[in-house]
Amino acid sequence: MNWRAIRAIVYKDLLVVTRSRNTMLTFILLPVIFLVILPGGVVLLASNPDAVSEFTTQSSDMEMFFTNMPDSIKGEIEAYTTDNQRAIAIVALYFFAPLFLILPLLLSSMIAADSLAGEKDRKTLEALIYTPTTDAEIYTAKLLSAWIPALVVTLVGFVVYGVVVNATAWPVMGRIFFPNLTWIVLVVWLAPAAAGLGLSASVLVSSRVSTAQEAYQIGGLTVLPVVMLVIGQLAGVVYLSVGFILIIGLVIWLVDLVLLWFGARIFRRGELLARL
Amino acid sequence: MTNAVITTHGLTRKFGEKIAVDGLTLEVQAGEVFGFLGHNGAGKTTTVRLLNGVLAAQSGTAEVLGLSPAKDGPALRRRTGVLTETPSVDERLTARDNLRIYADIYGVPREQIRQHVDDILAMFELSDRANDKVGGYSKGMKQRLALARALIHKPDLLFLDEPTSGLDPVAAKQVRDLIGHLSRDEGHTVFICTHNLTEAQRICDRVGVMEQGKLLAIGTPSELARQLGGRAGLEIEIAPDQVEQARGILHGLALDSTVEHDLLNIPGVDRESTPKVLSTLATAGISIYRAAPAEPSLEDIYFAIHNRGLS
Numbered sequence: 001m002n003w004r005a006i007r008a009i010v011y012k013d014l015l016v017v018t019r020s021r022n023t024m025l026t027f028i029l030l031p032v033i034f035l036v037i038l039p040g041g042v043v044l045l046a047s048n049p050d051a052v053s054e055f056t057t058q059s060s061d062m063e064m065f066f067t068n069m070p071d072s073i074k075g076e077i078e079a080y081t082t083d084n085q086r087a088i089a090i091v092a093l094y095f096f097a098p099l100f101l102i103l104p105l106l107l108s109s110m111i112a113a114d115s116l117a118g119e120k121d122r123k124t125l126e127a128l129i130y131t132p133t134t135d136a137e138i139y140t141a142k143l144l145s146a147w148i149p150a151l152v153v154t155l156v157g158f159v160v161y162g163v164v165v166n167a168t169a170w171p172v173m174g175r176i177f178f179p180n181l182t183w184i185v186l187v188v189w190l191a192p193a194a195a196g197l198g199l200s201a202s203v204l205v206s207s208r209v210s211t212a213q214e215a216y217q218i219g220g221l222t223v224l225p226v227v228m229l230v231i232g233q234l235a236g237v238v239y240l241s242v243g244f245i246l247i248i249g250l251v252i253w254l255v256d257l258v259l260l261w262f263g264a265r266i267f268r269r270g271e272l273l274a275r276l
Numbered sequence: 277m278t279n280a281v282i283t284t285h286g287l288t289r290k291f292g293e294k295i296a297v298d299g300l301t302l303e304v305q306a307g308e309v310f311g312f313l314g315h316n317g318a319g320k321t322t323t324v325r326l327l328n329g330v331l332a333a334q335s336g337t338a339e340v341l342g343l344s345p346a347k348d349g350p351a352l353r354r355r356t357g358v359l360t361e362t363p364s365v366d367e368r369l370t371a372r373d374n375l376r377i378y379a380d381i382y383g384v385p386r387e388q389i390r391q392h393v394d395d396i397l398a399m400f401e402l403s404d405r406a407n408d409k410v411g412g413y414s415k416g417m418k419q420r421l422a423l424a425r426a427l428i429h430k431p432d433l434l435f436l437d438e439p440t441s442g443l444d445p446v447a448a449k450q451v452r453d454l455i456g457h458l459s460r461d462e463g464h465t466v467f468i469c470t471h472n473l474t475e476a477q478r479i480c481d482r483v484g485v486m487e488q489g490k491l492l493a494i495g496t497p498s499e500l501a502r503q504l505g506g507r508a509g510l511e512i513e514i515a516p517d518q519v520e521q522a523r524g525i526l527h528g529l530a531l532d533s534t535v536e537h538d539l540l541n542i543p544g545v546d547r548e549s550t551p552k553v554l555s556t557l558a559t560a561g562i563s564i565y566r567a568a569p570a571e572p573s574l575e576d577i578y579f580a581i582h583n584r585g586l587s
Contacts, residue, residue: 002350002383004380004381004383005380005381005383007380008377008378008380008381009381011377011380012366012369012373012377015368015369015373015377016366016368016369019368019369019409020368122366122367123362123364124364124365124366125364126360126362126364127358127360127364127365127378127422127425128381129330130328130330130353130356130358130360131353131378131381131382132350132351132352132353132354132381132382132383133350133381134349134350269330270325270330270331270332273325273330273331274291
């Protein structure tokens with residue numbers, strides 16, 4: 001592997017992404033909405049005793065959420081002493097966990113689409129194809145140039161989210177309660193796998209379509225499992241416990257490997273040229 | 277003894293039922309500017325892709341710079357530079373970034389990259405705008421930048437696909453001058469795909485004519501003219517009132533002649549017989565103001581080959 005060429009291609013893709021106003025806007029807006037505005041607002045709402053009592057007594061969703069909750073999570077929630085503390089813990093530690101996964105998935109999928117199908121749109125791919133790189137080197141570079149920034153934004157987002165929820169919940173909690181073990185496993189194990197899913201699906205699609213728009217649309221479908229996870233948790237069907245995250249992470253890693261292997265098999269510069 | 281940098285035998289590539297390159301056999305010598313002529317879709321670009329190992333041939337053999345494109349693609353591409361039909365430069369980046377990144381990809385020694393990029397920007401007269409985003413460049417500047425990028429690693433062999441396509445006459449001349457400089461002064465072998473026949477006549481040492489994937493003819497324009505039975509001629513400017521007298525004298529020498537814009541065109545007069553024709557006319561009192569050899573243009577040759585190919 002010519003790692004110098006791979007690094008140069010990754011650097012080029014990152015430079016191109018950071019110089020696109022639309023892409024950068026998405027990079028900033030998505031984390032701000034999902035990790036600052038939404039959790040900050042909900043935690044502030046959960047800090048209000050009236051709102052919490054109304055919600056816990058009238059919401060059938062909450063009842064269902066508690067009924068099927070595994071003992072490990074129930075034990076953690078019940079350790080908090082007031083309703084407000086419990087509401088904040090549920091929201092910040094569990095409800096937002098699957099939503100957080102949207103970030104690595106969408107970002108990696110978006111960058112991968114831009115770096116491959118986008119290069120076709122901008123008619124810059126042909127120059128890259130004539131470089132002294134192998135197909136595997138271009139493929140690796142394209143994967144890394146989507147995976148690395150998605151992970152960096154995810155990690156930064158995790159820290160920002162931690163600051164936001166701890167700060168907004170401080171008057172009620174009186175201590176730093178975030179992150180718990182679930183979130184650490186989520187960020188270290190599941191988020192990179194989710195980023196891998198977004199990019200491997202997107203690279204696979206991008207090498208077969210002619211425009212970035214098509215790649216964005218098809219790649220965006222990878223968010224569906226996360227939406228199902230959110231609904232499943234609200235319905236009390238699945239819970240993001242540490243064990244569940246480890247298992248689902250393993251499944252996604254395996255899916256990533258299959259998609260990456262398949263992508264590597266069909267990623268041929270001759271095929272890419274034919275679709276320019 | 278030949279010093280061929282490109283040798284192909286029966287090189288063939290199909291896309292489905294369509295034959296893009298059909299049994300191509302050719303040789304390109306080191307240091308020459310070789311023109312690959314043909315209509316759009318004749319198979320020129322596919323040939324460049326086959327010769328650089330980015331497409332695989334279905335049959336036939338090719339050797340470029342002593343390497344097999346099919347087996348040694350990356351090693352071969354390290355020694356070739358390709359200017360694609362569209363400039364293919366990243367418009368969100370600056371010219372300097374474009375060159376620096378490709379220098380890195382091509383493995384130019386790190387400590388030489390800065391100087392090398394500065395030199396090539398100066399050579400292509402892009403230094404003043406080196407730190408501007410390429411999106412704001414004119415078409416000619418983008419083409420010069422793309423050519424600069426193709427040369428960033430000092431390739432032994434340069435492939436130029438329609439290098440002046442879509443450029444205004446000034447920008448096209450700049451690019452032609454650069455190609456001349458690269459071949460004449462820097463010793464690069466240049467393989468140009470073009471359908472611009474005037475351009476090919478100006479800058480190419482030899483040309484090959486492609487039609488529907490087949491190489492119909494190859495050689496210098498003069499060789500091709502001979503192959504096609506085209507004859508050299510003599511063009512002379514004489515006093516308008518002596519034209520008919522001169523034609524009579526030429527008829528006596530068994531030479532036909534035509535008149536166009538007060539110029540007398542005498543086909544079939546080669547270099548050796550030129551002094552005799554001129555002295556006969558002068559002795560008869562014809563005032564000769566100018567005489568020049570007249571060869572068929574590449575355009576004449578191209579269309580003759582094209583028509584022959586169709587028939």
